[in-house]
Amino acid sequence: MKQYNKITPEGTKDRLFGECEKRGGFVRSLRALFESRGFREVSTPVLEYYDVFGTARAYFPQEGIYKLVDHDGRILVLRPDCTIPIARLIGARLKNERGPLRIFYHQKIYRHASGHTGLSGEIAQMGVEFVGGDLPICDVEIVELACRSLRSVCGSDYQLELCHIGYFNALVDSLDTDPATREQIRELVEHKNFPALDLLLERFEGCPAQKALKKLPALFGSVSVLEEARALFSNEAADRALDALADLYNALSSLGLDHLSLDLGLVNQADYYTGIIFRGYTAGAGEPVLAGGRYDELIGEFGPARPATGFGINLDLLCERAEGTAAVPPPRAAVLVDAKSPVTEAFSLVERLCSQRFAAELVPVGDTRDAPAPEGFDRVFRVVDGVVKEG
Amino acid sequence: MNRTIRMALTKGRIEKDAVSLLEAAGYGCAGLRNKGRRLIVPTDGGEIDVVFAKAADVITYVETGACDIGIVGKDTILENGSSFYEMADLGIGRCRMVLAAPQGSDFFSGYAARRVASKYPKIAADYFSRKQMDVGIIKIEGSVELGPVLGLTDAIVDLVETGKTLAENGLEVVETVCEVSTRLIVNIASLKLRKAEIEEIVGRLNAAKGAGA
Numbered sequence: 001m002k003q004y005n006k007i008t009p010e011g012t013k014d015r016l017f018g019e020c021e022k023r024g025g026f027v028r029s030l031r032a033l034f035e036s037r038g039f040r041e042v043s044t045p046v047l048e049y050y051d052v053f054g055t056a057r058a059y060f061p062q063e064g065i066y067k068l069v070d071h072d073g074r075i076l077v078l079r080p081d082c083t084i085p086i087a088r089l090i091g092a093r094l095k096n097e098r099g100p101l102r103i104f105y106h107q108k109i110y111r112h113a114s115g116h117t118g119l120s121g122e123i124a125q126m127g128v129e130f131v132g133g134d135l136p137i138c139d140v141e142i143v144e145l146a147c148r149s150l151r152s153v154c155g156s157d158y159q160l161e162l163c164h165i166g167y168f169n170a171l172v173d174s175l176d177t178d179p180a181t182r183e184q185i186r187e188l189v190e191h192k193n194f195p196a197l198d199l200l201l202e203r204f205e206g207c208p209a210q211k212a213l214k215k216l217p218a219l220f221g222s223v224s225v226l227e228e229a230r231a232l233f234s235n236e237a238a239d240r241a242l243d244a245l246a247d248l249y250n251a252l253s254s255l256g257l258d259h260l261s262l263d264l265g266l267v268n269q270a271d272y273y274t275g276i277i278f279r280g281y282t283a284g285a286g287e288p289v290l291a292g293g294r295y296d297e298l299i300g301e302f303g304p305a306r307p308a309t310g311f312g313i314n315l316d317l318l319c320e321r322a323e324g325t326a327a328v329p330p331p332r333a334a335v336l337v338d339a340k341s342p343v344t345e346a347f348s349l350v351e352r353l354c355s356q357r358f359a360a361e362l363v364p365v366g367d368t369r370d371a372p373a374p375e376g377f378d379r380v381f382r383v384v385d386g387v388v389k390e391g
Numbered sequence: 392m393n394r395t396i397r398m399a400l401t402k403g404r405i406e407k408d409a410v411s412l413l414e415a416a417g418y419g420c421a422g423l424r425n426k427g428r429r430l431i432v433p434t435d436g437g438e439i440d441v442v443f444a445k446a447a448d449v450i451t452y453v454e455t456g457a458c459d460i461g462i463v464g465k466d467t468i469l470e471n472g473s474s475f476y477e478m479a480d481l482g483i484g485r486c487r488m489v490l491a492a493p494q495g496s497d498f499f500s501g502y503a504a505r506r507v508a509s510k511y512p513k514i515a516a517d518y519f520s521r522k523q524m525d526v527g528i529i530k531i532e533g534s535v536e537l538g539p540v541l542g543l544t545d546a547i548v549d550l551v552e553t554g555k556t557l558a559e560n561g562l563e564v565v566e567t568v569c570e571v572s573t574r575l576i577v578n579i580a581s582l583k584l585r586k587a588e589i590e591e592i593v594g595r596l597n598a599a600k601g602a603g604a
Contacts, residue, residue, distance in 0.1 A: 159583060191473060191475070191476055192477065192478050192577075192582075193476075193477040193478070194478060195479065195480035196477075217476075217478075220586070221586055263583070281580045281584055282580075283584055285456065285580060286454065286455045286457070286578050286579070286580050286581070287474065287579060288579070288580065
């Protein structure tokens, strides 16, 4: 019988000491940042009913989800996403809470990591959700917080990219097309697949939106793409989206935030997001380390509709790529004890060392009188015949 | 932080045409043509570090950001996923992915469940799923034509350039699954963090292609 009892499942790994301490440093600084802005922590179970991820707006492709069956035959999943369960919690449990809710979380998500790609199946995320505010200044707050989060972890080595799904929607809405074609267009724009997009859009020759859609994947970079986009296509909905984006960009700039860029072709999860969408990148990480946006219709799947916006940070990716800011560990002190060492002496010494900011450890030996000093400690003490000696 | 842009280039079938295209785009390729056993070779001007890799590995390197750009066939892209930008059709390495069966057989008739051999199980599965057919797909690594010849399968899904191998083994094309050509793919974060450099490379390759290289 083959036993898998010495390894962890594919896509998961053990994390030892330094890695945990580095992550701990990131978590502490992000937590302090979120709490300083009035965000309060929630946690949701690792297990959820499959149905939570099956509604129209909260749809999550089933191929990526780990599933189990409970004792009543109901399908459970290992949570593949943090925001959807929090939307469930807000819609069901917090529906009578008035006023804006500021929520943060620090928990893991699980996704099938297919065969030996090095992708992670267990991803630690930390993020915020701001529920109940739909003023432009609420978008500013969340994106500003995203910038500060990246800055606190990556220093100045980050880039935050903004989009508004309204521009893409305005373009495809103006075409006479079915949902399947619309989804095809969206996918090609998302992957910046110019050749296939040109081919697919041939049939819309003459539509004003056609030219803009063809150029859409290239509309990324500096703020000037907004003017380009406006010149390519203009109607009420498109203008509204571009205006909102310009206002947000200007507001963030006026707060002294740089490292900002735009990508009007950022159209992933178009059914989920309803307004501003953004992503954060840092050098060395091949995928975004931060992703977020406005999702005004998600909570309505689970209770009374409420506008909301938020973002999540992929802590694993960040820990691998960003320079550590882990706190310096305290000096280590060893207290050698043997079978005859009095408990009270040993523990009062440990307590004294702890109060002097040492990490104090009892080290069991055969005989404290002649045991060699253990390695790796800054100071070594031994209890000999009830008396404490150093060295 | 700013290491040289890395391009993963598929070894083998499309390598020669891809290097010619790079040359037409103004990148010195003497080193690439005489790479010997080296796996990473810079263009003569040092603009790009070219990494020679097997097709499926090109996808892996670009998805993870180990390389910024990749040159790889559409067949490999369809088979191995798509978390990257697919920014240009380089127009080289053109061929077809086809369903082929023994000459004179009628693959689509009858009620018996079919078996199909392929090096591309995902492309084959997607194709039959679109046709709403329940087909057993058997992954074969080498000469897929052996499947029907040995009586293991009823048909194959494979790449065809001239159709000569098919004919010599008594097979014929039943239907085209999709057209295939060589694509330029780009890592998502790289495009955003190094926009100007990557756009220049994409632009020069597109222009060289347009010039009929």
